[in-house]
Amino acid sequence: MTASYLRRVKVAEVERVASRIKRFRLVDVENKPLSEFSGGSHVTVCMRAQDRVIRNPYSLMGCPSDTSSYQISVLKVDNSRGGSQFMHDNVVVGTELEISEPLNLFPPAKLARKHILVAGGIGITPFMSMMSELDALGSDFELHYGVRSAAEGAFCKLLEARYGSRIRLYLQDQDQMVPLERILSNQRLGAHMYVCGPKPMIDWALRTATLAGWPDESIHSEQFNAPPIGKPFVVKLARSRREITVGGHQSILEALEQNGIDAPFLCRGGACGQCETEVSGCDGFIEHNDHYLSEAEKASGRKIMICVSRISGDAVTLDL
């Protein structure tokens, strides 16, 4: 959460694995062993762009027990705030970056009888390490992986070679859809479903599982929201009596960090809840972009997740 937790790494390998996706292999700058992690973990990558610092969470894709290097994959997103573009355009073999220690918000359920993994596009990334772990444990799993086209799908051949019939691919350009309703029917007790991908796909999968009578405890999802772009506004800090301007391309958290304020965070994607902050006053409306706060909490206007949410209006006062 502070600079001391960051590890310096350098890029050892860059590979274009699909038309808009690059895979990066990261090693410690002094070639020290990295931490072991658990399947489904991610790290936050800190990028020092020209005028600002960007921190994005990326899932670790390698084997969890391999401490020689970490692998991440980055989808180039147009009209984004620049993290993925920075990784694609500025990061090459030898580039140094800083990363956080691994954190897992998406672990497989250890007591499950069977694991059904549902991935869409770049949502494949957390499942790469998860499958590695499940395979080593001899656990029963299957992956249903939807991609736009063969050219846009990452790791399809590798996955099929490694896991054979446990991998099912669905090509959107050939009108192949994941037949989720059928997949979820007639599963024995003890099956768990995991979904990662674009928000509409996650919502659809969660709804499908709920309508199939699956309990919430057997349904898992992970999604990192990038902080959306908006208009600048002012954050007033009630306790430290400071006023900070949040730029249109910045999150509140990033603006605080730029001004030397050490606010708590973990995932930076509206998922973990670590950066939950009390709102003491708001001159405008809070645009809640997280999927952590409950609907009631969002409606109360008393809490904000500063990593992804912003306000439409002039100023917000936070209990910081």
Next chain:
Amino acid sequence: MLVSGIKSRPVYPGLSPDPNARRNLIVCDRAGAEAVVELVARAGEDFVKRASVILVADDASSEEAAALQKKLDPVHVEVACSLDAAIAQLREILSGASMGLRLYAAGSEPLIGSVVQAGAENFIDPLSVRTEHRGSLMRRVQCVHCKGMTENVVTNPVKCAHCGLLLLVRDHYSRRLAAFQGVCINAEDPSDSPEPKVEFQ
């Protein structure tokens, strides 16, 4: 005498229907049956069609059991003569069941605990079981010394039915064993025997 704030102490939020479940399997005792009657009254027709009840009738006469069956009509009710018989029947059903089955338990804590335990043995997350406590507060207690179970405990302390030690009944609960933990209350001075008081009526 109870140490409060022990996190393993289960909480029972109350029964609510899962409108999407393919099958609703409900286990209750005589007191819990009242909660099931309320659940059925609240739930829709689809829920009723997909629901069945295992009623533990060990403390009910056959007339009382028949009256409860009638109150729960049109839901299918199987009457079990004991909790053990009901749990054996439940295990049999769960061993061949599919996802989409929703488990419910209503009644005493030993009943709820046994249902949650049988569910967990068949891969159902304890939090997925919808539970409501009704009736007696009696507890199943495991003696942490001899590991023997003492059933239907209403006093604190209580004498272990197996090794005879006088046990302080704690809120410390084991989901795996479906029992509260009992710890010897007078280990240092066996002559010091606090009078058992009825705490779990």
